[in-house]
Amino acid sequence: MANEYIDFETLKYLLYDVHQLEEVLEGDRFADHDVASLDMFLEAVKEFSDRELFPYIKEMDEQPAYHKDGNVFVHKQVDVMMKKGGEMGLISGTFDYDAGGLQLPMLVYTASAFIQDAANNHLPGYAGLTLGSAELIVHFGNAALNDTYVPKMLSGEWGGTMCLTEPQAGSSLSDVVTKAVPTNEGYYKISGQKIFISGGDHQYADNFVHLVLARIEGAPAGTKGISLFVVPKKRPDSDGNLNPNDVTTVADFQKMGQRGYCTTHLGFGDADDCRGWLVGEPHQGLKYMFLMMNGARIAVGRGAAAIATAAYHASLQYAKERPQGRKLASDGKKNPEQGQTLIINHPDVRRMLLHQKVVAEGSLSLVLLASKYYDLKETMKDESEKNKYALLLELIIPMVKTYPSEMGAQAVSNGLQVLGGYGFCTDFILQQYYRDIRIFPIYEGTTGIQSQDLLGRKLLLENGKALELLTNEILQTIEEVSKYDQLKKYAVKLGEKLKIAQKVIQSLLHYAKKGDFERFLSDATPFMEYLSTITMAWIWLDIAAHSKNALVTGQKNHSEDFYENKIHAMKFFFKYEVPKTSGLSEILMDEETLTIADEKEVLN
């Protein structure tokens, strides 16, 4: 097993230097924090992850969660993650002091969770979903719900889940049929089936608090008629006793990856005795859920970035230790009398490693940026500033979820390839990361759905205001970088790409204006790859700018090599990744329509 799963120095560089944590700490909410204290928190998380998470990653794959006699059984470290993690504030971190939290900035929470994800991606989800469901109760639930459920969730004693998907509806939430029938007792009677419920049941929590989307009898069709309920596995009575609430664990889905993270099928109200308590107002369930969704989507991007990071370090270590083959002599031949070289010295292996590095570190920088926007939209006092960061977050969020997931999977594949035949063998961790990360393009809205969100909704927000704001951010970096002769050509390249992107977007909007929405959105996924790649070019140019600045001004927190390597990685991104946008813009400007169904089926 690899000895290291992240480069802590790079994480700190991105957090403190590139994304300037201090700017976020200016918000009143964070008055008690400073960089030094937060750094200690992150060190503690790293130490916890080294000791309690990383050593169990292979074991959790080999001993997957399973369902037996109506119960789900998971690895013992789930208990440690929830209880010790709960104690450390890994569930409650971002909550207000009032709610028992640490009032951490999202930026720090993301960094902390990234470390945990990279150490063992099968574990932090148990805490993350408990956090997410507690957050829904805190924001939208009444005092009784808060008092009854939130403290035990934040301590890790009770698990929390989000119950959206149903077997017949899949991603289409307007087809949710789980039923809520009002009673005169203040609760609703819930009946229905939910699938793909992560962390939905296990032996290490006394209770589970399910946040369930359901339709109150007589509610309008579609997403407008969906309400949100707290449905505990066991109902606490006034003495604190827990009584069964007719929630059944039907099954645990067996999966290709993340096998230690249970994925349950839950049944509600089989015996007509399942009670649910309305959160907030009726018919507002989807709105509430989606207000929390940005956090969830940052979490997915973060998890994928973390797996890509761990895979990068595992394959890098292998490449540094494995002798094989020889370097080419100037006649193109190899001299067999010469000793073997390490595989890290083969250009093709370096290409695969650098690809992993730019995807992993770039993705981390992107999720940190989203987290910073998340903080600033909350803490900024000026309304227009608040709105600016809210719009920026809305625009980038589908990319934040998708780019690390899609490109992370490709990066991990390169990591596996670095090991050759060993990469395919279960003795090595790469094949596990390859399986684990494959769920990320599906989680929390598939790539197809995120892409439609990006092109069909986010680009049109406030008449394109969000895109204008992002463009300004990018132009600002371009201007700043242009002052460095060594980097200017990359800034110019990005400027050119940005101009072409505007043309591409106009040409796509043309379909929307004509009312041909199906055509407008039919190439949304290539558009996602297109805009993400341009955005990532900006992310890398920004990283390089901060490195260059440190080298030029001499205000260095890291070694010269450290900064030079970041600039090298930026160049790699521009040489090997940015050119993809040339082909993608051709696809997007191509007027031929080949994927819209008509009477004659072309698929056979």
Add this chain to the structure above:
Amino acid sequence: MANEYIDFETLKYLLYDVHQLEEVLEGDRFADHDVASLDMFLEAVKEFSDRELFPYIKEMDEQPAYHKDGNVFVHKQVDVMMKKGGEMGLISGTFDYDAGGLQLPMLVYTASAFIQDAANNHLPGYAGLTLGSAELIVHFGNAALNDTYVPKMLSGEWGGTMCLTEPQAGSSLSDVVTKAVPTNEGYYKISGQKIFISGGDHQYADNFVHLVLARIEGAPAGTKGISLFVVPKKRPDSDGNLNPNDVTTVADFQKMGQRGYCTTHLGFGDADDCRGWLVGEPHQGLKYMFLMMNGARIAVGRGAAAIATAAYHASLQYAKERPQGRKLASDGKKNPEQGQTLIINHPDVRRMLLHQKVVAEGSLSLVLLASKYYDLKETMKDESEKNKYALLLELIIPMVKTYPSEMGAQAVSNGLQVLGGYGFCTDFILQQYYRDIRIFPIYEGTTGIQSQDLLGRKLLLENGKALELLTNEILQTIEEVSKYDQLKKYAVKLGEKLKIAQKVIQSLLHYAKKGDFERFLSDATPFMEYLSTITMAWIWLDIAAHSKNALVTGQKNHSEDFYENKIHAMKFFFKYEVPKTSGLSEILMDEETLTIADEKEVLN
């Protein structure tokens, strides 16, 4: 489980119409065959695969091969594959009548093995490696080796393997250290370790015949000093009794995929009693092995094409049956009162399905083309024609191995994505195909090694003669297609791409001419993707040309829709795949050098 794993009609179309099996049958060697009899053979293979291979694919994954007490245990269908398959000629098919074979063209053998691979990719390898090792004995071994080993191999009673890789050497065969010490008894004493030996041991064969690369004591260093030996697991004596030959099964590698296909670690001569018999001349081992390598590389491309095909049909069937979501109305909204649509009607799902279709069917066409070249180089009487097809085969073989493997893995990923969350669950087959196909970019020379072969050796063959021949073939298709107004623009596009490719190649050769071979080959892998995509554009244009021709002339063996769909798929390839070459040519023309190691390590 899906009901169909291939589209037999498409296979026949490619075999009979596009690649004109009849042209191959003109060779004297195939005088006894005609299309009708070969069609019956393929029907029998399909029937065998339906009954004996396809039903066991999931079971073989769930009950992987394993090692216990020095023996490897595999699924019972391995016995059926070898014995019944052997009886049907699935091992001996391409061998001469003299050797007990059917004298089948490679083109037909490939089609037959493709069916088996698509049905269950865990099984045909057992037969394929037995065939490959028997072929080495037939071509280069003496009469005694032939008589002793070949008949029992072709009947499937004994297994055969290729033993190349060693733990310390990996892909670098010049570092093979397995030792062969001559004796006065006509045999050598063999000692060493071989790893990643597919089909290296199991309970269903009385004996195994290992073709082992080893170094005769005192042989020169490097690949020049490697010889080839027959090393049986058990030595047959003159009475036909089998005696242990000091070959130990050390382990069975546990893998992420193809878990039913054992991958053994073999030890030779632990007790100093392992005998090997030299095949052909000393120090010629690698040459012999590589003369057989084209067949092995076609087989890898074929297997990957087959898995991509099976995955395509599984996801297509799901998409045709799964209702979810609604089509967009002209206002961009969805009407929840409307019934759900099938997911095949969503453009993004269609895009993923069409991507799978063009990769799977295009890859099949490519491996069939390679097989046709393989036949023609053997059966053509004219020496210059023989040489032409030999060169064409040499040039395309690295692409034949790589394109289906790399793009097939991406296609299967799209297949998994079509199923959403279910795609990740072990109840569905897509996740298995996703794991199974991942070994193909590693098998028989990784993508990196194939890419260096393509750029560093094949492009330079006879001063670029091979590339000139391929270019002429492509230009001929362009000319032919240009007569159809509807298709002309695609022909023009391919012509343009071909011209740019010549510039790209010249600019790369510039480094070779300067003697900077490391730089020349440093972007070999992007070059592989580049030239493969252009080659595949030609493959698809050729398929479309044959379809258009049938529609225009009315000489139809298939429905109009069948032909129209092939043309549609070609258009899809040109819209969504060909543009990749724009970015790739930018990468290849970029003069910046970022992946060549120097003193300062940029990777951390």
